[in-house]
Amino acid sequence: MADLSINFAGIEAPNPFWLASAPPTNTGEQIMRAYEHGWGGAVWKTLGTPIRNVSARFAANDFAGQRMMGLNNIELITDRPLDVNYAEIREVTRKYPDRATIVSLMFETEDEWKENIERSIENGAKGLELNFGCPHGMCERGMGSAVGQEPMVLERITNWVMRYASVPVIVKLTPNITDITVPGLAAQHGGANAVSLINTIKSVMAVDLDTMVPVPNVGGASTNGGYCGPAVKPIALNMVGQLARHRDFSLPISGIGGISTWKDAAEFIALGATSVQVCTAVMHHGYRIVEDMTDGLSRWMDDKGYRTIQDFAGRASRHFVNWEDLDMNFKVVAAIDPAKCIGCQLCYVACKDGSHHCIYLPGDGTGKAPDTGFDRVPYVAHDECTGCNLCSLVCPVENCISMVEVDRGLSPVTWKQFTAGEATLPAYAYKH
Numbered sequence: 001m002a003d004l005s006i007n008f009a010g011i012e013a014p015n016p017f018w019l020a021s022a023p024p025t026n027t028g029e030q031i032m033r034a035y036e037h038g039w040g041g042a043v044w045k046t047l048g049t050p051i052r053n054v055s056a057r058f059a060a061n062d063f064a065g066q067r068m069m070g071l072n073n074i075e076l077i078t079d080r081p082l083d084v085n086y087a088e089i090r091e092v093t094r095k096y097p098d099r100a101t102i103v104s105l106m107f108e109t110e111d112e113w114k115e116n117i118e119r120s121i122e123n124g125a126k127g128l129e130l131n132f133g134c135p136h137g138m139c140e141r142g143m144g145s146a147v148g149q150e151p152m153v154l155e156r157i158t159n160w161v162m163r164y165a166s167v168p169v170i171v172k173l174t175p176n177i178t179d180i181t182v183p184g185l186a187a188q189h190g191g192a193n194a195v196s197l198i199n200t201i202k203s204v205m206a207v208d209l210d211t212m213v214p215v216p217n218v219g220g221a222s223t224n225g226g227y228c229g230p231a232v233k234p235i236a237l238n239m240v241g242q243l244a245r246h247r248d249f250s251l252p253i254s255g256i257g258g259i260s261t262w263k264d265a266a267e268f269i270a271l272g273a274t275s276v277q278v279c280t281a282v283m284h285h286g287y288r289i290v291e292d293m294t295d296g297l298s299r300w301m302d303d304k305g306y307r308t309i310q311d312f313a314g315r316a317s318r319h320f321v322n323w324e325d326l327d328m329n330f331k332v333v334a335a336i337d338p339a340k341c342i343g344c345q346l347c348y349v350a351c352k353d354g355s356h357h358c359i360y361l362p363g364d365g366t367g368k369a370p371d372t373g374f375d376r377v378p379y380v381a382h383d384e385c386t387g388c389n390l391c392s393l394v395c396p397v398e399n400c401i402s403m404v405e406v407d408r409g410l411s412p413v414t415w416k417q418f419t420a421g422e423a424t425l426p427a428y429a430y431k432h
């Protein structure tokens with residue numbers, strides 16, 4: 001059986017699935033229920049000088065029948081008194097000593113940081129997470145992403161924290177920057193033990209065209225919020241991978257952003273994370289999803305022969321290169337399985353209007369599609385197909401269009417080798 005336990009920057013947990021700092025970690029009662037379902041850790045809803053929240057706070061976009069593909073929020077940090085939070089942290093850490101209970105903090109002055117680091121540790125925090133990510137509200141007060149976007153400030157505050165922290169410190173990064181490696185390296189220089197990413201992406205979800213008020217509507221006005229949920233996963237994966245591959249970056253990474261299933265989690269780990277955090281999927285489906293996550297990850301690891309999380313952490317990084325290092329001679333073409341095709345011809349339209357027009361229809365007058373007896377099944381002219389993938393992405397029937405490798409008898413040649421004059425490429429067959 002796969003061993004899902006981890007040691008993340010010195011923080012031990014029975015599995016890599018942690019709740020991200022957000023409404024599912026608002027209270028001790030919630031976190032204890034989450035632990036009963038099997039969550040390996042939880043990052044407490046960010047503590048700071050308690051704030052007031054507005055109503056409404058959330059907005060979401062649906063896509064093709066799926067609710068909450070993306071979630072936007074204008075909620076701030078904890079709105080509960082610090083004393084109440086600390087008493088509950090004590091109870092949770094006493095009752096569940098084997099879980100990674102991490103306290104998220106966001107303060108302004110060095111004295112406030114010192115006092116709250118000490119109180120978190122006294123009450124049993126296994127680690128601290130510094131919230132340098134909120135892109136709304138708190139940043140207007142000089143905290144959250146206002147810190148995450150200023151590497152020197154981020155480094156200085158991390159430095160303060162490291163003076164007082166006797167437990168591992170994770171710096172949570174904002175994605176609202178140009179190059180994630182800059183704040184990542186600043187956290188490392190500041191002495192952090194790990195980083196987590198991503199926090200939410202600055203966003204406006206929609207505009208109500210009857211009232212002309214963007215959503216969520218707070219008494220006739222709105223403001224930008226933070227975007228998260230399944231829609232942000234590709235952005236988060238890119239940032240996690242980019243940081244993990246940076247040659248000067250050596251801290252453990254907790255991956256966050258759109259994780260809903262064990263597969264999502266495994267992908268973050270394959271690109272270099274060694275723990276993952278989940279928010280929107282729990283807000284949507286509840287704590288119980290962790291049962292499928294641990295079960296699925298464990299079965300997959302058994303299947304692949306991975307005994308521990310470390311066995312596959314970062315495995316996909318070696319297959320990630322710059323564009324200039326891709327093999328220009330590698331070639332695939334689309335192949336339609338006539339037995340599966342339902343004749344909807346979506347692939348034909350997509351290729352004709354949105355790609356390279358190399359799919360033909362029987363009887364279309366070009367004479368390219370042979371008469372196969374399947375009169376609605378499109379025909380791909382392989383000598384014209386650029387292998388872009390589009391038709392296979394729009395086809396509604398699973399595995400009906402496969403992308404098949406064509407052996408052209410050519411050795412691999414990269415753009416870098418070509419432009420350096422180290423290799424030649426065959427003439428480019430573009431569409432006239």
Ligand SMILES: Cc1cc2nc3c(=O)[nH]c(=O)nc-3n(C[C@H](O)[C@H](O)[C@H](O)COP(=O)(O)O)c2cc1C
Pocket residue numbers: 020021022023045046071073075076077078104131133172198199200228229230232256257258259277278279280281
């Ligand atoms: C309603 C809401 C409140 C959040 N509050 C916090 C917070 O207090 N501190 C924090 O570090 N992140 C906060 N986040 C960000 C999440 O921890 C997480 O980074 C983000 O939602 C991306 O993960 P997801 O796609 O799984 O939701 C909040 C997110 C949501 C949706």
Ligand code: SF4
Pocket residue numbers: 336340341342343344345346347348376377378394395396397400401
């Ligand atoms: S999109 Fe798929 S099912 Fe529709 S015609 Fe093309 S191959 Fe057939």
Ligand code: SF4
Pocket residue numbers: 333334350351355356357358359380384385386387388389390391392
């Ligand atoms: S892979 Fe691209 S170019 Fe080839 S048939 Fe499909 S859509 Fe057209």
